[in-house]
Structure formats: C-alpha cells, structure tokens
Amino acid sequence: MLGQRERFGVIIPSTNTVVEHDFTMIRPERVTFHYGRMYLPRPNLGSDEDFLDLIDQIRASITTAVRDVVTCAPTALLMGMSAETFWGGVAGNAAFEERISAMSGGLRVSTGASSCREALEAHGVRRISVFSPYQPVADTQVSTYFTEAGFEVAHVTGLRCPSATAIAEVTPERLEDVVASLDGPDVEAIVQVGTNLSFVRQAADLEERLGKPVVAINAATLWHGLRHAGIDDRIDGFGSLLRDH
Secondary structure, three states: OOOOOEEEEEEEEOOOOOHHHHHHHHOOOOEEEEEEEEOOOOOEOOOHHHHHHHHHHHHHHHHHHHHHHHHHOOOEEEEOOOHHHHOOHHHHHHHHHHHHHHHOOOOEEEOHHHHHHHHHHHHOOOEEEEEEOOOHHHHHHHHHHHHHOOOEEEEEEEOOOOEOOHHHHOOHHHHHHHHHHHOOOOOOEEEEOOOOOOOHHHHHHHHHHHOOOEEEHHHHHHHHHHHHOOOOOOOOOOOHHHHHO
16 A cells, blocks of 8 residues: 555664665655664674674674565665675675575665666766775775776775764764865765765755765665666755756
8 A cells, every 4th residue: 555666675784773764754655665674783893803793794684684574575675784785896796786686586686886886877977085984994895896886986084983873973064074075176976885874965965065966875775776666756855866867
C-alpha cells in the first residue's frame, strides 16, 4: 500500500543516526525505506588501526544485515555506509556491489562510491576536492577510487573523528571551514563522503553561494537509487543533483 514505486532496503552501521533522517527528508511519494543495521561493537575511530578494525566489523556483520532486510521484499538496496565502498578502488567497489547483490538474491545495489562518481559525471566536472570524517588510511582509499574513476583530486581532508557516533556531532560551522579550505578557482566540485555527517541541506546552500556542485553522499546515493529505478522526480531543496539531473 505504501511503496508502490520502490521499496529500498538500506544497509547502515548500527552507529549511524543521519541516513534515516536524510532519506526521510528527501523521500518522494510512494517510495519507502527499510533498514538493516550492521552491528559495530567497537565504534572507536581514533587511529588508522581503529579504522581498519571498523572495516573488519562491517565485513563481519554486513551479511546478517542484508539477510535480515531482504525478508521485507525490497526492490533494490542502498548502501547507507560509504568507507567500505571506496576500498580497493574502482575494482573493489565493483566487487563489493556484485557481492552484496548476490547476497540479496540479485537486487540492484547503489553504493556511495558509484553514486558520487555518477553524480560528478552528471555535473560534467573533473577536478574535485573531497572531505570525509575518516582517518588517513581511509582517505587514501577514497582518493584512489576517484583517481581511478578518471577525476583529478586536488585535495582530500579527513576530519579524523574519534568515533563512529562522533561523526554525527560535527557542526555546520566546522564543515563550512573545511569546504572553504578545499575550494579554489581550480576546483570544479566539492564532494563529501561519510554517511553519518549531516550535510545534505548545507551542501545545497553552499552550492548556491559557491556557484559549483557540492555533492553530499546521502543525496547522491538516494539520487542514484531513484534514477536507476526509473524514478526521475525533480526534487527541490536538496541541491542541483536531485533538482536538475
């Protein structure tokens, strides 16, 4: 009765408090979201070693999260977690998508990595700056992915958040400063990764002020899922990607 157009299964970390809010805020009519959470008992992110441990936790728990969410018969999957989707570059993301699709019985999968790539291609840009809540070990993976995808990465800034839950506590003022430090006349677009950063509304505002694309990963992932489902609604208020592409 409710999800006649699309029923998205959404995979998120158990620590995430932003994806549900963002997707609900943007949600088109007759599209629904149904969440599977990956249990992360050790959410510390204070070092590269902690971050690698978090990736191991994701890999250990994602099978159960996918198993659980497919029992509600979703029509496609959205990955509301991003670091793992950048791991291993373009080939690593493709292998991840294939693995998750196989786990789900062949459902279409939208990852943060593929979504940001297609968003940038839709905007027709090549030279970008990127920021994340990550540690350097993960930012290297992000930079490698975008470089292999054909983009020139001018700058990457990681906020080095101390825990997975602390990501959601980053203030708009801090993000404003980060974007200002990454921008420049030679930068064609700004990209934000890390799904627990609250940035969708702020990205739309920054686009208007900077006069260039500012891609928020949660908006990009939902846009990717909608467009690949054949839903082409133009949605105002959340940036040029959902409004114009």
